[in-house]
Amino acid sequence: xxxxxxxxxxKYPIVQGGxxxxxxxxxxxxxSNAGGLGLIGAGSxxxxxxxxHIARCQKATERPFGVNVPLLYPNIEEIMDIIIEMKVKxxxxxxxxxxxxxxxxxEAGITVVHVVSSVAFALKAEQAGVDAIVAxxxxxxxxxxREETTTLTLIPMxxxxxxxxxxAAGGIATGTGMLATMVLGADGVQLGSRFVASVESSAHQLFxxxxxxxxxxxxxLTLKELAPVRLIKNKFYQDLQxxxxxxxxxxxxxxxxxxxxxxxxxFEGDLVDGELEIGQIAGLISExxxxxEIVSDLVREYNHAMGHLPEGL
Amino acid sequence: xxxxxxxxxxKYPIVQGGxxxxxxxxxxxxxSNAGGLGLIGAGSxxxxxxxxHIARCQKATERPFGVNVPLLYPNIEEIMDIIIEMKVKxxxxxxxxxxxxxxxxxEAGITVVHVVSSVAFALKAEQAGVDAIVAxxxxxxxxxxREETTTLTLIPMxxxxxxxxxxAAGGIATGTGMLATMVLGADGVQLGSRFVASVESSAHQLFxxxxxxxxxxxxxLTLKELAPVRLIKNKFYQDLQxxxxxxxxxxxxxxxxxxxxxxxxxFEGDLVDGELEIGQIAGLISExxxxxEIVSDLVREYNHAMGHLPEGL
Numbered sequence: 001x002x003x004x005x006x007x008x009x010x011k012y013p014i015v016q017g018g019x020x021x022x023x024x025x026x027x028x029x030x031x032s033n034a035g036g037l038g039l040i041g042a043g044s045x046x047x048x049x050x051x052x053h054i055a056r057c058q059k060a061t062e063r064p065f066g067v068n069v070p071l072l073y074p075n076i077e078e079i080m081d082i083i084i085e086m087k088v089k090x091x092x093x094x095x096x097x098x099x100x101x102x103x104x105x106x107e108a109g110i111t112v113v114h115v116v117s118s119v120a121f122a123l124k125a126e127q128a129g130v131d132a133i134v135a136x137x138x139x140x141x142x143x144x145x146r147e148e149t150t151t152l153t154l155i156p157m158x159x160x161x162x163x164x165x166x167x168a169a170g171g172i173a174t175g176t177g178m179l180a181t182m183v184l185g186a187d188g189v190q191l192g193s194r195f196v197a198s199v200e201s202s203a204h205q206l207f208x209x210x211x212x213x214x215x216x217x218x219x220x221l222t223l224k225e226l227a228p229v230r231l232i233k234n235k236f237y238q239d240l241q242x243x244x245x246x247x248x249x250x251x252x253x254x255x256x257x258x259x260x261x262x263x264x265x266x267f268e269g270d271l272v273d274g275e276l277e278i279g280q281i282a283g284l285i286s287e288x289x290x291x292x293e294i295v296s297d298l299v300r301e302y303n304h305a306m307g308h309l310p311e312g313l
Numbered sequence: 314x315x316x317x318x319x320x321x322x323x324k325y326p327i328v329q330g331g332x333x334x335x336x337x338x339x340x341x342x343x344x345s346n347a348g349g350l351g352l353i354g355a356g357s358x359x360x361x362x363x364x365x366h367i368a369r370c371q372k373a374t375e376r377p378f379g380v381n382v383p384l385l386y387p388n389i390e391e392i393m394d395i396i397i398e399m400k401v402k403x404x405x406x407x408x409x410x411x412x413x414x415x416x417x418x419x420e421a422g423i424t425v426v427h428v429v430s431s432v433a434f435a436l437k438a439e440q441a442g443v444d445a446i447v448a449x450x451x452x453x454x455x456x457x458x459r460e461e462t463t464t465l466t467l468i469p470m471x472x473x474x475x476x477x478x479x480x481a482a483g484g485i486a487t488g489t490g491m492l493a494t495m496v497l498g499a500d501g502v503q504l505g506s507r508f509v510a511s512v513e514s515s516a517h518q519l520f521x522x523x524x525x526x527x528x529x530x531x532x533x534l535t536l537k538e539l540a541p542v543r544l545i546k547n548k549f550y551q552d553l554q555x556x557x558x559x560x561x562x563x564x565x566x567x568x569x570x571x572x573x574x575x576x577x578x579x580f581e582g583d584l585v586d587g588e589l590e591i592g593q594i595a596g597l598i599s600e601x602x603x604x605x606e607i608v609s610d611l612v613r614e615y616n617h618a619m620g621h622l623p624e625g626l
Binding site for chain 1: 315431432450460462463464465466470473485487492494495498528530560594597612615616623624
């Protein structure tokens with residue numbers, strides 16, 4: 001049996017990334033009900049908001065779902081308490097040290113997965129005792145690694161280095177891309193951008209439509225001095241570029257970024273001055289679909305690709 | 314039959330990239346003799362040097378081989394005359410407008426392939442009448458596109474857009490990576506970094522050894538203001554970084570780059586002040602091998618991966 005399906009007790013090794021401002025209980029439960037693993041993105045939720053989303057998700061699906069927690073979150077202790085108290089069974093951690101919470105979560109009977117962008121961090125996560133690792137390449141939307149290692153390069157390197165199950169992320173939006181990364185050695189996949197453009201995503205409708213319009217070269221990795229993030233090159237990005245012309249300090253960059261840019265862009269639909277995080281693979285996404293249809297598309301495309309493999313040599 | 318094998322009349326759809334300072338007649342003929350397609354890299358050769366390499370390659374193999382020509386080469390007319398006069402059968406063009414020479418080469422009975430890094434340029438190349446396209450992702454070594462599109466994202470987008478045969482490049486050094494990109498829709502692959510670390514490569518031994526030591530994050534794409542190039546972060550790169558702190562003009566960057574940096578690094582083995590072009594996938598390369606062994610490894614790994622596919626869903 002597939003190691004990711006066995007670990008999470010799900011039908012397909014397809015994880016919906018727990019993205020800020022996109023991944024509430026509606027999206028997570030829809031993906032889980034379709035046989036994948038839905039994740040609530042805690043990174044954009046106050047603790048009490050997260051509590052509500054977990055409760056609603058528990059009502060909306062009997063299948064396994066999880067919560068993604070960026071470890072740099074300010075109210076992290078409160079978030080972890082809520083997750084344990086509400087008996088969430090699966091937690092994906094990201095953006096921080098996996099040693100901080102892995103043992104505590106595992107003692108509470110929780111399956112723990114950590115998101116990395118390098119072999120070095122994959123090894124640290126495995127040593128910290130995680131049950132699986134997500135390795136995410138340079139092409140992924142949102143926050144990303146400093147090494148800029150692409151998924152095609154990263155997956156075989158991480159697979160060589162670790163023993164625990166491996167989930168590939170970054171640059172995957174179809175069943176064909178899913179099969180390609182699993183050929184490289186991944187046990188399953190995590191998709192972000194594809195699920196942003198879903199009916200159940202909590203992203204603003206204008207942002208979803210913007211994602212459909214993304215072509216090659218329309219996204220870039222920027223703000224490397226703070227935390228590298230892949231976003232659409234809109235006016236906010238152009239403002240950043242102007243500031244970069246002046247050799248800004250970190251503080252000046254932080255000041256321009258300000259607070260709630262991501263909310264403004266992705267949740268409130270300000271396509272001009274908001275931060276619009278999305279992956280390069282948005283170029284392949286042309287339709288907003290229900291999450292269940294996205295999952296069934298992935299399965300159909302994957303099986304089609306399996307039936308139309310290139311010849312042996 | 315595989316479209317790339319049919320087009321070039323070769324046994325395996327494996328192309329050795331025609332790289333500056335690495336790809337003379339020894340490497341090209343060794344790859345062709347092993348059943349792949351070897352390419353002489355004209356970009357680092359004076360016209361008379363190229364003439365010698367073509368003549369020696371013709372003596373060293375009866376199998377098809379080709380020449381890679383960067384279209385921005387200063388003596389381009391002379392180079393094209395030599396190629397036609399010496400009855401070279403296959404030409405890969407790169408770094409320039411495919412409309413300039415494709416028809417002339419095809420009228421001389423030459424199979425023409427153009428290297429691109431975007432869908433837009435793939436369409437232009439197809440309209441110019443090329444016989445096949447190489448689509449090369451952000452992770453590739455050496456000169457690269459401005460869009461920074463990774464191979465995993467680029468291949469399915471280009472495959473969707475064009476009808477002619479497609480060769481994937483960037484991030485491939487194993488038969489597993491080869492199969493993954495062919496699952497994505499490529500008909501064959503082009504490998505650069507893997508063949509730099511070959512016995513027959515004309516790279517300096519010190520550079521070959523340096524390639525074996527490359528880990529994740531050791532290469533980066535820089536000089537985007539001139540022509541983006543992926544190289545190893547050595548002292549020359551650090552000097553560039555210091556200059557970047559001062560918001561340099563293009564002329565100042567060009568002045569620091571100077572002439573013959575790439576020769577100095579890759580051919581003369583100056584690992585400190587030379588330009589060392591290599592792809593991210595060098596992190597997976599641990600041994601200098603004869604080119605024939607690299608080809609047979611690729612075939613064995615590819616067939617192994619075909620025999621160990623992930624399960625259907």
